[in-house]
Amino acid sequence: MTPPHDDSAIVATLLAQPDRAIFLDFDGTLVDLAATPDGVRLQPGVREALSRLAAHHDGALAIVSGRPVDQIDAMLAPLVLPVAGVHGVERRGFDGQLHVAPTPDISPVLARAQSLAVLHPGLLVEHKRGAVALHYRLAPELEQLCVREMTAAVQACPGVLLLHGKMVLEAKPAASDKGGAIAAFMREAPFAGRVPVFAGDDTTDEAGFATVQQAGGTGVKVGAGASVAERRLDSPDALRAVLLATPQPEPGVAYDDIV
Structure with missing residues (x-):
């Protein structure tokens, strides 16, 4: 039985609606957490599901992560998606241009x-x-x-x-966060004019939840813990199950055809 706090059916409906802009965290959301950052593994079928979902939304799907952009690319290869890395310090748009925010001396x-x-x-x-x-x-x-x-x-x-x-x-x-990265994507094609949905698992994702919900969209918290997100999935497994059930794009259309 689906736990009472698991909104899988609602999230599946949201992801299927063609007017959405989809934003997904990576660690603890798309992949299970591991003992070390390089120990995570992308489950079979997830890369293909992301490609289908991106095609379904005309390319309006981005990864928003604490990892650098090049690490996300390596994990998803050969699939290349819009990505915000290091909590928005790095951001590559749908057009392939990499934006890098100024950073203080750390x-x-x-x-x-x-x-x-x-x-x-x-x-x-x-x-x-x-x-x-x-x-x-x-x-x-x-x-x-x-x-x-x-x-x-x-x-x-x-x-x-x-x-x-x-x-x-x-x-x-302090000037860069996932909320700011999502807001920047939403000012650009193909995200602009759509209703945002963001799924994440950690305190680092709360700024993203707040941003999408202020824009009339939906935050989806993956796993336990207090959150401002309106919806909840029990685990990364629950999100992967939703993604694997995403609708096929129109016959003959793949994500590679629209980038």
């Missing part, structure tokens, strides 16, 4: 995170464009130490915000 945060990781081998540091992520999934007992150290480092860096995600702390530019 070298002090990077140095502090790397020093911490040297002392505690269970910690993993990711250095992205204008951002630093400190993962403690392999050392959950170090959470408070990581929070204390990263908070102090960020406080010494103007223009940098600390995000508390699922077993990760990420320092990123």
